[in-house]
């Protein structure tokens with residue numbers, strides 16, 4: 001391990017761990033693991049996309065995938081809300097700015113290092129559960145690289161499953177739909193991995209996902225030359241914001257970008273905002289009866305339903321609560337109406353359409369300015385986590401991914417595991 005590029009460390013217990021696609025602490029701590037990279041001063045290489053930051057990605061080799069977010073200084077929108085130093089990180093599709101994420105969200109930064117890490121460390125097939133944007137990103141990367149993936153998506157979100165690559169490239173994608181919501185999809189994926197040869201992608205616990213998203217902050221730091229005073233993002237799980245925190249810590253250690261930890265400001269879409277509710281109440285735990293009342297109805301009412309995570313990594317060590325506490329962070333709850341207003345203003349000033357979730361972050365920034373929480377001259381990094389669907393649609397055809405299986409929950413809540421196993425074996429054989 002002495003010569004390894006990185007190792008993992010348990011946030012709670014400090015155990016040093018050799019990475020074997022390890023997503024949980026071997027000592028049993030309920031804590032995130034973090035990557036510790038040998039190289040403390042990060043290089044920005046001059047090849048393709050996000051792998052230019054391979055120093056701080058938990059992989060040995062790159063994938064030939066040209067995705068990267070971009071940072072620019074806002075003119076129109078910043079001026080409109082009275083900010084002199086508003087920097088925008090954009091993940092999505094925006095050709096004029098040379099951002100080419102064909103699934104239009106920052107989930108596309110999570111998929112490539114995750115596939116590569118799985119290939120290098122365990123050689124098993126990844127199983128991903130999501131409300132759509134994550135699975136779509138994994139499907140796109142799978143269709144480009146031929147690396148297989150099993151994606152489990154709630155039926156109501158299946159319309160989000162498309163790629164810009166033609167259907168003959170979909171052979172490496174095994175798409176399963178099921179009834180219920182995001183949490184049901186997760187439960188199903190946990191059952192499915194009991195079949196041999198498969199591995200849970202890992203969600204927030206997967207360091208490749210978090211460090212992949214950290215590329216947003218790396219790109220911003222190289223553009224801004226200094227860390228921002230505030231970082232704004234809309235959260236569902238909070239994985240992206242935890243990633244931002246971890247990356248800021250590394251950038252401070254790097255030494256070239258200042259010493260001050262940015263204050264991390266996150267936002268959720270009301271009425272379903274469990275972390276917002278718990279944080280407002282000063283609690284480190286989410287209490288379902290208080291923070292998630294009428295969850296099903298509340299989720300249906302959300303404008304940005306990709307933010308509807310029911311089991312966010314809030315209390316886990318190294319998770320959202322720790323992040324907010326340690327960065328003097330803040331949380332906003334944003335109404336649908338506030339989203340609409342923010343979306344309209346942003347789109348007319350910046351000239352790009354937003355993913356609904358990104359409009360939650362934009363609205364939170366408007367609120368923070370109105371309240372005087374941020375100053376006119378503060379350096380602010382606003383993470384626009386998704387957008388550019390309209391432009392993408394103009395330039396590309398979108399190909400729906402065909403379902404291989406449809407799972408209905410029966411009264412016992414049992415899955416037809418035998419049947420799934422049979423189908424999966426056929427799938428693997430045909431690869």
Ligand SMILES: *Cc1c(COP(=O)(O)O)cnc(C)c1O
Nearest residue numbers: 235236237238239240357385386
């Ligand atoms: C998933 C997603 C988010 C929330 O990210 P988390 O890491 O789950 O908090 C925000 N915006 C968009 C566009 C997303 O797809």
